[in-house]
Amino acid sequence: MVRILPLLLILWFALPLAAEPVVDGEWPRWRGPFDNGVARGAAPTKFSSTENILWKAEIPGRGHSSPVIWKERIFVTTAVDTGKPAEPKPAVAQAPAGGRPRPGGEMPLLEQRFVVMALDRATGKKLWEQTAATETPNEGYYGTYGSYASPSPVTDGKILIVSFGSRGVYAYGLDGKLVWEKSFGKFEMRLGFGEGTAPVLHGDVLILNFDHQGDDFIVALDKSTGKELWRKAREEESTWSAPLVIEHSGKTQVIVSATARVKSYDIATGEELWQCGGLGLNAIPAPVYDGENVYVMTGFRDKNMFAIKLDGAKGDLTGSDHVLWQNDRGNSYTPSPVLDDGILYFTADNGMISALDAKTGAPYYVQQRLPNPTKLKSSPVAAGDYLYQATEDGDVVVLKLGKEYAVEAVNHFPDEFFVATPAIADGKIYLRGVNMLYAIGE
Template sequence: MLGWRSPSGQAPETLTGDHLLFYKRACCQSNHAHLKYSMAKIISIILTCLLVQNTELLQADLSNEGNWPAFRGNGNSTTSLAELPLSWSDTEGIAWKVNLTGYGQSSPVIWGETVYVTSTGGDGKEKLFIEAYDLSSGEKQWVQEFEASRTPKEVNDYISRGAPTPVVDEAGVYAFFESGDLVALDSSGGVRWQRSLTEEYGDFVGNHGVGSSLINTPNSIVLLVDHDGPSYLINIDKASGKNRWKIKRKARVSWSTPLYLTHNSLEQIVVSSNGEAAAFKLEDGEKLWWVEGIEKNTVNAPTTNGDIVIIGSSEPTQTMAISLGGSGDISESHVKWRAGQGVTSSFGSPLIHDDTVFFVNRAGALQAASVEDGSVLWERRLPGSTWASPLATADRLYFFCKEGPTAVHSLDVNKTSEELAINPLTVAEGDRLYGFAVAPGRIVIRLAEQLIAVGE
């Protein structure tokens, strides 16, 4: 393990709170993503922030304007980007394809003109890799290799292999591995700080490894570590790598990634984990509300439209919508609806688009339900089951099937869908399509040992 090193070049704190966040991100987009914002545009963004009163989804402000900074982008797997590719195959519509240094199940992340991705190597996953690639050409910019501080369980399809997705911002990239290693690099690959959470808090115990990804907040990263041993939710300062707070949790197994949102000006982390959904105050970790008695909510990430949070489950009648704004035990008062017997959500997380929420079950059946009451509006069959979460644009849905095909659907005013394309990609035996990231005109798809950028 390398020693601690403090990052340099901290941005001046000339504004405070949400105003500072929006200003920094606007400026960062201008400087690093080559998006030519004028000062009028920056001021417009700040004024828009000031007008938001009740529900603010802070991660959605500029992350959809060219960056894809974390798992599911803004946390909801939606983008405002237009002109994303519609059709591709092994021989058409491919901008570039690269072989990765190791094997991984994480999604790529994008900041400006750089794609970042993590992977592991070695029989015991003792090698950890963080790589950076040029978004336009696929040229490798750098790779950082680390020795794992712990050797996790054996390798197979159902034990995590580089599963947690990293976070990226203007300062660099933050990566977490199932060995417990947590590292922050600058945009050139230099080490800013690193830690081993297993050395500090004990080994992870469970049959399937660790899958929860880092959560991106303005000044910190949040991580859920739920397993058969001492579990916790931890908030870590981006600049120093030190804990802001750490909440002890009872032993329970979960691979779900939490959700960062702001409701009524209160920043909170929503956690869906074996038996419970709950929200914690970002500032100090105070538990704000909870719903108990949920079954098999161990994989899906929560998703929100700003008024409700959808909790997905692979067990019938356990998928639910929870109204935001409650406090304490809201199991009776704020559960807006529970899905019917036939609605389940498997590996891919639920997706909200306008007033419709989409679920994909283990067999690859797509179900559209009303956000208002959970009633099923229509059903479709996808080309296969999915491990990656789906993607919503303004007028399209993308479903990334684990064996390689991507189904693209349109949405019309009648809230039904039309299949526009099925885009095949050849996936090697034993491989999977694990995740994706989006940028203007591009979708970067993650296979176990490859990145494939589609879009001319």
């Protein structure tokens, strides 16, 4: 059910994604302005909790969503427990494919307040805060890496879209006024791992994908009103991969990874354009696109990465010449790849990084271990000549982009734990830790 609130008329002024004007000063969605983890311009390579910190702002509660940036505002989401206890219940034990049942994520014991915040980009001062919902979650999340505020918001400079999954989807003006809200019911995620798929905006259309253990679906909404434009059943297991919207050969399509396969939909109608099998379980990394091919990956069981040629793509592409190459070494389980200057960079959860030629799949280097052996969930990002990887140990490792593995710096934040992916805009890095957002610049 949609509830529409009065607001100024919302107009869309941007061209389609493939032709959007690129500005240095914005990071409007989770994987940045190009959907490949890359920012225009350079950013600092040497910093720490005390060096090159422009400001830091405390973020209450818990959330692993990434900040998004538009002009003078930074938007973040979080979940703050109210202290009100709920009736405890056991997590559902589900059997992984080929494995034994094991307990799911931590079950919620406290009511949560689901919060959207806007900060001043220059100072970190809070501009506004809205509580989208206050309720007890229906499920928990993976204790170490999960949160009730993991999906990153998205903005086009006119409207801000926030998804709290089972707690609803909310549209705000950039001044914090609620435009509409919509509920899609409660979702049951595999092994109680929690929800985490980011919403996607393209023109007037908002795309949401809800793959879970129940009746899952992908849906398109009018961004200004929340009106449903189309919905397609997915018949998939739980996934966490964000959709990718691209324009190719005059057709705008929505590409979504899933269990065992990737699918493409016509953004105007929801019609399936093509699909390709070959992915594994627990799809998390987002697809990336270079203007000709799309690259998809899973890193859990039956892990695989492959390149799909989009010219002429139609129907089932499994095993066809459209699959240009495949790779099963060093694949990311959680982080999404960076695609820059024809090179795919991807990091595995065990702290290793690989780089491949995107056109051929030929490796430049494979499974090179990052300094300070570590684990990671955050996705890498890139700016200027460097790639940045935040880790669970409070490090941000900076590597040189290119065909050779070369570490430029290891920047340490004592007592920090990074799961959220950094945002980079206008030469500054915005890094979310456990309860702090850091603005890094020179």
